[in-house]
Amino acid sequence: MRTRLTARARAWLARWRPVMPILVAEFVVVVGFGALLPVLPLYVVDQGVDPATLGIILAAWPAARLIFEPLFGWLADRTSRKPLMIAGLLILTVASLLPLAFHGPLELLLLRFLSGAAASMYDPAARGILVDATAEDERGEVFGLYTSAQMGGLIFGPVIGAFGAALGGGFAFPFIAAGAACAVGAAYLARALPPAAVGPRTHAPLTETSYAEYGTDSPDLAQRYVESQQRDRTPQAPLREMLNRAVIGALTMNFALYLAVGVYEVVWSLYMRHLGASLAWIGITYVLYATPVVLFSPFAGRLVDRLGGLRFAVGGGLVVGVALFIYALASEPYLPGAVILIEAMANAFLGPAMFAILSRGTPMGRTSTTQGLFGAAGTIAFIAAALATGALFALDVRLPFAVFGGIVLAFFLIGGLIARGAAPRPAST
Template sequence: MSAIAFAVALGVGVVAPAIPLLSKHFGLDAAAAGLIVSSFSLVRLIFGPLGGGLADRMGERCTLIVGLVVVALSSLLAGLSANFSQLLVFRAVGGIGSALFTVAATVLVIRAASAHVRGRAMGMYHAGFMAGGIAGPAAGGAVLAMSLRAPFFLYAGIIAIAILIAVLALRRSGSAAPQAAGTSEDPGARGVGEGGEAQESSAEAQTTELRFSEAFRSPSYVSALASNLTLGFTIVGMRSVLVPLLLTSMGTGPQWIGAALGTLAAVEVIVIYPAGHLTDTVGRRFGVLTGSLLCAIGMAALIWVPNPVMVIADMVVLGIGSAFLSTAPGALAADALQGRGGRMVAGFQMPNDLGVVLGPLTVGLLVDHGSFGLAFAVGAGSLVVCGSLALRIQPDVPSASRK
């Protein structure tokens, strides 16, 4: 799954530099390019429940492959688009495929990993995404010299490789078969879960369908949802706009923006596996609290940073914190869900997509009608709220991790 995640993120990074340039080629401004990016995320959010339902009915392997095929075809058609409207539609259709892939892939990771290694499993999975995200823009910039449309064709080719990996690597995956309503094949579905919440026995879990009303009574699941929303809103959504704007206001060039965001991504890749290990051995609550606290400190510090060098130094703190928030919530949700239901996993993923959609919009309003300080303060405050919800979870770890 890490290899597939790397290929998908690499492709996304490849087309990122091409979108604004192709929009300009069609005679439109930067706002049009932003609309293309937002439409992809918005469609992903809307079709998240569809991905969960298909994973339950068709099986995760089939849903994952269908999602990747949709992404590949949409990218190919986007590269062939004759005008902006076609480009917008084809990129939006790619969001549907991304929704199917993301939900199915997350269910596969959750079901493949037992409780005492879930943090590390989620870390490896997200590390694939981040590594691909780092390499993608560089590759995209290189092929742009050939043609404005070349990155879209390259993206389709990369996804074709991901499809081949999925077909070969998952052909014997027992957890990839269609799941009867409410069954559980989670190898880690035994014992006592995070926060001392009584976990159902394996036999009982296999005959019980977990509903949203039940899941929302779990402090673990609620904390996981809040963490994922905050990760998308603050760490992903806000930093993608705030940090470049802040550095630009300091009179720096594009190289400083690249250095800052590159430092954050590199630190997150380096730290994410150790963060997952600590989440497994010390506890899920520790992971969420550590990530929320470090990110809140990093976000608040940006209110007072005097120069770009200090901004880059602050990216180290944010990178470490976001590594914990990329691993602990997924492990926490998996503990609460006990491997049951693609719809429940989709429900966990959707807050992140919502945060990515709302984050940049909120930042623009806060900066235009307030200040950078106000925007960073709102980000830090949301992280504090996220951490406070994790305090409801008792400090416990899966019993297998103590052996």
Template sequence: MRSGRLTPTSVVFLVVFIDLMGFGIVIPLLPLYAEKFRPSPLEFGLLMSSYSAMQFVFAPLLGRLSDRVGRRPVLLVSLLGTAAGYLLFAFAGSLPVLFASRLLDGATGGNIATAQAVIADTTTGSDRVRGMGLIGMAFGLGFILGPAIGGFAVHLGPAAPGLFAAGLSLVAFFWALVRLPETRPVGTQARPFEVLSLASLARTARRPGIAALLVLSLVTATAFASFEATFAQYLSHRFGFGPSGVAGVFVAVGVTAALVQGGLLRRLVPLLGERRLVLSGILTLVLAFGLFLALGSVPLLFVAVVLVSLGTGLLTPSLLGLASRRTDPTEQGEVLGAFQSTAALGRILGPFWGENVYLRVGPAGPHGTGLVLELLAALLAAWALRGDDKIARAEAPGASGA
């Protein structure tokens, strides 16, 4: 790449960061906007899960489409769909319109998987995990700045946060339109495009060495979503935190995630490799959930929060990097879309499970089940990753220290 030009990884990092600031604006306000329409508990749960439900269905489809027609057009259409969803959110005058805004955003939400496919196309070896980590860093930064922008915008009128978010997605769209080249490998031909995304997901799971990684993605995403969905209630009931205190804790989560995935990870990958980082991330989450069960002070609370962010920051990009290394260049979009799909399924199951356990068992319930799920994930990872010849072959090119 010539001096003075941004790499595709840098371009997609900025695209995802700008877009996720919009996501960070809207998501904290969604429950408040929904309350205006007095939804039933079932309607509220469906609304909060609707985005992830659409991602579960459409992420493999969009990933497959990016293998077929290219990363650039799919990313651009996804960003336009996100902007349209935010515009509906801004002017939602009824609960069905609010549902439509989340369904549209989820159905066109192929931006993350496509951005990850761009990184897979343009990186090799340990650089691939570092690139995946930059996507996680964009998440962290977006969720630090987005809520702050939303808190300011809401004072300008009820439509302002949605308009700000839509504007950011349009900025990301034009940035990608101008600066992002097509990265899909030339001279390759993907399989014919299929609309049935569940068939695509099943085919991905049948690839050598991928099924166990998909299960790990689902289990860990479910544990984290269960924790995340009930964490504000936990902070209020256990420590008496108000909205500002809860916001401060979530800022700590975002800052830690950004530091781990944007800085620490690039130093650890050459030393440890993806396999050890996956195991380290899961074991760190085991420690974090165990610490939550024993909490007695605010300082220990922040230690546990940092450990959750550290574990997630080590695990997610390493898991994606390992899966990407095992995948043919013509199928990167489909496979990474499948991982977005399983993570979305975890974000559907986790909140329902976490809220139910919280109400039946108490504030410690989601942390206890999170601990059990992460222990199961640790056992699965130790079995699936130990001495696997396919993994060794996948890691060999360009990997060091694995």
């Protein structure tokens, strides 16, 4: 029995070894990001910032991603992805620590913008590697693993941040934890990620033995080298081919999802404190969200690969919209904890399903570019939600959840209708 389990574990590791550095780095970085999540809004408000300005400060992160993520996604399709990812994490390391020294509203705004730009260097390149390293019928599962890595970080991060701050570390503790996690992630990728973390190669490059019969100054050798470079370069489809139903539908649904994310990131901690929650319980609610996603995402990814992503994307989105309405009705801090578990199970299917739909419509050679646009759709939604949420919260603490619950439901239904009947991407030749 033990031998069989060991063999299965080795087979699993062998299958996913090409993407393992991305999964490990994502887990480490999200531990740091998660440590900051429950504390950041409280820290900003404690500096004398009102909720409306808080929304503007937190919107700076997605605003930077909106500008830079398509650019760095385009760049990642044309150059080595490894330096982009490491540079982004190193900048994030510095930007995570500086708010402890510069905590005026303008300084916090600029530092959040810098952090968003740095994340734009990392994310499209990482997702592009996942797409290029897997076959089309593995995309749902690999993005399920990717989601599990993220949510695994969110299991530990908020607990580390909230309890570290509550037990004597103060607000400085989660900022230091976030910076340290980004530094560790950069160091790990520098060692573990192969240097040529670029698009897929369909032919092996020339080796010494492949041209040993030619002299070093032979015109035939030069011609063979040129032909090999042209052959090894991944063909790129025209940009207009990204305007298909699968891509547009996935972008629309990601827009809907990040409307909800924007609401949560700006006012969740403030709303829970309004309901009477302690800092420790606020941190635990993030763990309650992350745990089901970690447990169910790999299974969900396999199911998405088998049955298709559309039904899971739309169904998961409807659960997210309804959950927002229920949060608005809460009168104490424990009902949201129960609802979070249901919403998290829906998200375990939602993430892999949207990525599978997007991958189905991604044109050849445009993986990072499409992933960059996918991220940009989410950041537009985050900006809109963050800017509106702070102002709505100032009017009534329940209003952001009620308003965006209806909007999220509408956009998921629209995205599902667009993606319905999308044609699969033509096979590469």
